[in-house]
Amino acid sequence: MQKTTLLYIIPVLLFIACAKPSQEEKIVAGTKEKTAFQTSNPWKPVTDVRADVAIVYSVKDHHGKAGMTFEERVQTWRDKGYTTHFMTGIAWGEYQDYFTGEWDGEWHLDEGQVTQKGDTLWHGHMVPYIVPSQNFINYLKEKVIKRVIDAGIDAIYLEEPEFWAKAGYSEAFKREWKVYYGFDWRPQHESAENTYLANKLKYHLYYRAVEECFSFAKEYGKSKGMEVRCYVPTHSLVNYSQWMIVSPEASLASLPSVDGYIAQVWTGTSREPNYYNGQAKERVFETAFLEYGSMESMTAPTGRKMYFLTDPIEDWPRDWADYKKNYQATFAAQLLYPMVANYEVMPWPDRIYEGLYRTSADSEEKALIPRFYSTQMQVMVNTLNDMPESDNKVSGSQGIGVLMSNSLMFQRFPTHQGYDDPQLSNFYGQTMPLLKRGVPVKTVHIENVSFPRTWEDLKILIMSYSNMKPMNQEGHDHIADWVKKGGVLVYCGRDKDAFQSVQEWWNTDGNTFNAPSEDLFQKLGLKAPFEAGEFSYGKGKVVVMRVDPKEFVLEENNDVEFVNTIKRLYGSAPVSGKLAFKNHFSLTRGAYEIISVVNENKDTSPYIAKGKFIDLFDPAIPVLDEKRVMPGEQAFLYNIESVKDPQLPQVLATAARVYDEEVTKNSYSLIAKSPLNTTNVMRILLPEKVDSIEITDANGGELQAESAWDEGSKTCFLSFENNPEGVHVRLNW
Template sequence: MQKTIIFYLLLTLCFQVHSQSQQKDKKSQTRSHEKTTFQTSNPWKPVTDVRADVAIVYSVKDHHGKGNMSFEHRVQSWRDKGYTTHFMTGIAWGEYQDYFTGEWDGKKHLDEGQVTQKGDTLWHGLMVPYIVPSMNFINYMKEKVIKRVIDAGIDAIFLEEPEFWARSGYSTAFKREWKDYYGFDWRPQHESAENTYLSNKLKYHLYYRALNECFTYAKAYGKSKGMNVRCYVPTHSLVNYSQWMIVSPEASLASLPCVDGYIAQVWTGTSREPNYFNGQMKERVFETAFLEYGSMESMTAPTGRKMFFLTDPIEDWPRDWADYKKNYQATFTAQLLYPMIADYEVMPWPDRIYEGYYRTSANSDKKEQIPRFYSTQMQVMINTLNNMPLSENKVSGSQGIGVLMSNSLMFQRFPTHSGYEDPQLSNFYGQALPLLKRGIPVKTVHIENASFAKTWKDIKILIMSYSNMKPMDKAAHDHLADWVKNGGVLLYCGRDEDAFQGVQEWWNTNGNTFKAPSEHLFMKLGLKAPFGAGEYSYGKGKVYIMRNDPKEFVLKGNSDEEFVNTIKKLYEAKAVGGKLEFKNHFVLTRGPYELVSVVDENPDQSPYTVRGKLIDLFDPEIPVLNEKQVKPGEQAFLYNISSVKNPATPQVLAAAARVYEEKVMKNGYSFIAKSPLNTTNVMRILLPAKANKIEVTDATGKSLVSESSWDASSKTCFLKFENNPDGVHVKISW
């Protein structure tokens, strides 16, 4: 009897272990299919069934949007359609009216909004202020938002946009936090550079604390329910926040154990912010996007955190459809030129993309919903992301030149002090655009990641300046010095004359008496005062000092030649980088995809030509081309048919729908295509022979209208029909 009981106990235990193992395998499989996402505050609708892997449901507020549903019902509506569901809400703003009006704890908290010097609260919407994240607000977020989300079975939480406006910092709540943090009374930031620095450092700390608290709680509460909750921060790039004068924790979050990754919120709206180059201030969407995505990629590359790249087919501000299309292509190409990132938020807010009304042209007040040609092109593009591979390939051009960045770029943007200005973040762009515009794929390096060995991998020359940022940790200089000593080449550009050089910080306190933080760095590099312009040796490496602020290279025309020639000399002679290649284009092969961007404002105005059997993925008719010319200021996204590894196997090469349930038969091929209602699907299908029969039916078996044609040279069939989220069944025989 006892042996029988033991046998059944062991059998039960084995079953439990097997069941748990199966559940883990299932969850692991689900997570491995979290490559593409989108965010929405609405329930599932046939017109917004994007068919990415994950639907990120936004806000816990009940009766949100047009669905008039509870949060849990909105979540379930997406699950019922086969989506993995995640959750997103704002951490600096959101529909938290019950907190501000006193419904939550019986006290009103409208005094916790961010307030400017004039006494104005900064609002994100009606009764939605930008928040000074007090511990009381953090507790509200834990109890009212995060707990509910986890109770709904969601194991991935995105707290987006931890934003503190640089021009704010005058509210009662902020003054309380100041006293708690610094131990002395609040000081108005407009009165001195030091006050500004202290104010922004506190803003930075408050959202670092808020995210750490919220995510630590989420992981602990999830664990108590047997869940492994993952936590992500959707955030603008450090480039954009610095230019828009917003303070956020950015790179520092990557070292928190409770942060699993980020969404890089880069899109037309951020990338069209004008900057200076060659004396002209204007929009440079591709170049700015390239630098924005680069700053996000380099932020996490040394730490191994997950990074989703975002693009948006439209933007927050109303424009016309042609404007949206042109800039979407620029940002989309820029994101794909980072081949070691392959996870994407394919779009935010599909409701406004598919159902919003925007101008038909720049000079017209007439508005219409997204044109079919654009929705078709967009869906072709986003469906490539489901299959976009990682690649070890490098973007064409001379590799190994980096620009150093720090979170403190956000600290001295507003207000100006002692007359020192940095128009449109020109001290940053002055280091990057002269190279990028000459076809050099310049990287960004985060000083916060200086302690990671991977940060320095492949960096031959590092360009840096303390004109627009300051080192928050002196240990970074030890790592910089070690890198130079081992053969790195450092180019320092700066007059070190801005008012922030003298703020009370580590380089002039506790026995340090340096007038500028660069003096401490130069001492570590074995240099002696007065640290004049010129070239110096340290160990196996070199240090070159230019006593110009980087903004001087771009604010006036033809002012960057000495800077560029210095880099050329250092690259070719000191960094052993080979010849520094100047050109007007960036090219990358990524699996079957060919990516090209040709820059303007370059002496070389010739187009770049790609040859082969190519599908043009920026054309809604997805034609097969033998040659594609890309002009300055334009981009191309192409599928190279000759790269297909198994050309005898029928397969969909490009489509404005997602393909499911593919079946290959002896003389046939079938699949189901799904995409939003009221959109058109185009497909380019590789076949071993010309089809003699193509059947296109709906889920009930009813025949649907379709168009098809055969391209003998590429052995591809073009097929076109109206999309349906319930699935269109295609059967091809030959």
């Protein structure tokens, strides 16, 4: 939605390379690229989402039923005023011409990812997950990236650089192994060291692929007079580690060729079960909070742009009520990071607006998206066009972080010497006991410890090498320096897993440590045999707990000592704060209030918000004086009392995007656009009750509408059928 203190909005011309702006483009405001969506199809009136950017997927011609070339598909979105970007998969995609030899005369199906059983991992028909050889990288450069830039697109997204942990047995991978390590391939199932080496190679291969493709894109763009920006849409490190996938993740944030990321977090990733208090089950809000947090902390110290993604449905077919509940949970979680204000509002609008899904959990009957849900979804999406960044902090005790590393992905598969980490419990064991008590624990990436911003406001750092290993020695110097200056480090781990003894920097080139933690402990002034205890180092403290973090969550009520330790350290020097436990998280961002109440907490009371609010999770967008949020629920509210100029007519909430607002002494007019076959609702703040309402289509025809006046909030409620060509609204008083 657009808000302005001007009498008229000055139209902004969208500059689109290689395409003359249409009349539609001249009236669309959206050049700031704050919101986006991805689609492989051309523009259709039923999927006209009205975000700033349409990310057009795949260069394959005649995609879908439209029978169009890539360039023709791009132009359909440009003609409707969208900035156009491009996305394709880098680990899989419609590259059949590469695998079948059409491109270079040689078959390349042997470049798929292969398991120990000899099975190729497929993403689709003749679409394997790829071992990204140099030849394949050259194909992407020549066949894909050049064409995209030639079409005038200056932003490229190569999504999901993924190598399955269970893969690593193909001939292509064996060839890459010999080149990288200088000795013959070793099967990863035979030892922890082989697994570690295999996963380091998988990591390297996609690091190389992304870096080479993006460097080429920037160079080729410059040759055409363009500044090409490059982004990586990727799952979170939390999810990839849990799903047993290897990806470069945090290391890409330091590459000059990488301009940013899309954090691919949604119901499908966040509903993966995890353990807490001895029970494995879905904890969608909490998992999403940690996923978004790991993506934000991965990029914040590097200054890269970050888009947060949510999805109103998910890949797995379920029912509409399930989708709605979990969409709200992930949506609330993303908004609790106020330093991020760019969003991919949805992927694949065609499957959302035109897909058939179950009407209820116990029925096989399928239907299109219900009107109430599409309305609610569009209200939520349009708040993202308006969502401000904020310096506010999510409620709760600040300054507690958990250390992460890309090597979290290296130890997940297969199991060696009986050591297991069920559902990534060594990570959740450090985070969930605090999160479930209302402490907004953050994540810290060891890859970023050299950046000063990584340490800002951090008071206590919790870490373990039970589920990851430091990929170099330098990180320990930065951690030790932080402790010396007054930080508090809590190390949890028995250091008994098989990966402690893999051939790595801590036991080679003159180092003889039994475990990487011993190097860190030595830098912190500790003496062998590095037993459990509390120690001072400079102005800071070190606490060693000889327990693996998974033990805190795999058994019921087994996290008490861990939680009490953190509470005691938080309440004493050098921190000297009070660690507050509660059952909720809340945050104010401009006029928006975001609330989530956690369950599995001793406190089962609701969170009660009082004021004058619009309920943005209710498709009727009612005005409330009080909102009660129960454990396991979230709320998203617009605080009417926060409006700076209540005499200025303005749209506060809507299921359409608003353009061309015009204010006179006695009237307010606008144009509302949103997908066809959806219902708009609007709540408009006015200085006085309306005398008359005029609602017409783009041709001036009168439209049916519902309206109501709420005297307490001075808002007018409107509802009518959406149209992407524009519905003209005029209110007179």
